[in-house]
Amino acid sequence: MIVEVLVATLVLAVGLIATVATFDATRHEENGSAALQAASHAGSQAMEQVLADGYLGMGLISAPAPSSDPLDPDYYVTAGSPGAYQWDQRSGASGSAATEPLVIDPGALVDPGPTAWGDAHYGGRIYRYVSWACDVAVAGAAGCPGHHDFKRVTVAVTISTPTTLRRPLVFQTLVSDPNAGPSA
């Protein structure tokens, strides 16, 4: 009887430990998911704010500084005048086809950041980039890269609390001059 109670206690203890571990892992996962949700909304909001600046205001007021950390969004910035940004960050994508000159204009309205986002529970940083995109259909093969057809707006969001997301969330869109025409 004593042996049986001991075995039952042992089974229960193992079960309880496993359950607690499961709950802990689940809580961690749920926190990560909630942080991802919050970061998505922060990124979406930051994108809308940049778009609200209008085409003419869509430029970086200063050049972001490159980073050597591959998990830092500024890792894809190349220093120079005016500097460049690798918009396609998939492995294998590099070179002139995946990199564009940054739109730097002291009179523009976009602060490259990073700026903090979040509250007491979740948070991180928001990075903003505006680069010149070239359209082969308009500029021709000889005109690309180089021709200024679109402004590519990229918003990268990192999560630093409560967990560290390994890769930043990247939101991207293209914006054209609403007054563009053949004579412009």
Add this chain to the structure above:
Amino acid sequence: MTGQRIRAADEQGIALIIAISVLLILTLLGAAVLAQAGSFSHQANATRDKQRALSAAEAGIEVGRYRLNMLRPADSSCLTDVAAAPGTGGAAAGECPAYVGSLGNGAAYTYTLTPLQPGSSTECGPPAPSGDYQRCLTAIGKVKGASRRVQTRLDTHLVGSPVFPLQGAIGIDHVKIGNSNGSGSNQINGALGSDGTITLGNNVTVSNGCHSPAGSTLLIGNGASCPVVPEQQSFAVTVPSSLEVNGNTFASTATTNDDAQAGAAYSAGGRALHVTSDMTLPSGTYNFCSILIDKNVTLSFAAGAQVAIFLDSDLGDPLGCPRGSGTITVNGTIVNDASNRAPSLQLYVYGTQSSGGANDIMFNQNATITATLYAPNSVISTTNALTWTGAMFLWGIDIKNGITLNADPDTSSILTNATLTEFRSGNWRECRSTPTTSTDPESGCT
């Protein structure tokens, strides 16, 4: 004793059964919690992907609209990256083929653009304003499994073309800027453009590039920087005789103007403005045959003033302007109030020759000016430091001793009279993620 043994024998194994039962309940509870966490995770990833897909769909709308205005396909044509006929490229009969583009990082967009339709069509939502025509542009953004679809009605608008197509300075024939002294002189905070030759001295920097079509030349000195931006075609020039801005032309302002507001500095015979002492020119539209500002004298423009000056010449008005007129010579300075933006002071110069009037515009003293200057037949030359905020469009730019040019984005809002048809976004709506009729890309957007 026997009874106790029997009861003990009956209870043998009960503890283990209870423990396993409790374990079973805990396992079920854990599984439920795990499933819930998985659902949260899936939901979070879906939220991220759907928001990225919406941005991709919006990019599709921008690309489609931009290409439509730049490539201008025939009214009966659809548009991918080239004009395309309905029913081609895998599209159903009467429908337009789709263009698929990549945004990188796993995001892609697809758009379809219909041929021109009457403004009364409701395929793309409410009808366009009366008198307009429309095209319907539908775009889908995709990221992993997530998909968003948006649609916009593009309405025709009759618009003017920008007087200043670049935010910066254009010298149709040439731009020549001397060496920078390294203390901020000869810095172009904007773009430079030329169909001819751009020559930059040592250490001159141009923040938004040198724009030029094929066949033009860029010569840059040591330490100078100007990324090349190729242009598809030469810069469009509106000749002064046909220039019309806000309903004003050289011809109309020659007879109807506010010149008398210049007071004693104005001489009606020959329409000359000769500024011999500090003065302020009020808001108005002026047409002078020549402007001369004496040394150490300032011509000012007050806060909120809106001034357009047409500098005519005997080439444009042979009866009203004396022979040899048509020049602006600044031996003093011109000061626009610091609160005014560049479009508040607009200078239009007819020119003394059909191209390249070398002495038309001269600045002979240090000057800081906020204004726009349109002089496609004239050359501007300086002998001292010039700081210009705004935009310039000239035949030639010759800067010897220093210029700081700060482009003002507001200058792109200055348009000539309306002659171009452009498409602008009218109605916008989000659609079901897939068309309700598989062969009709515009369907499912009620």
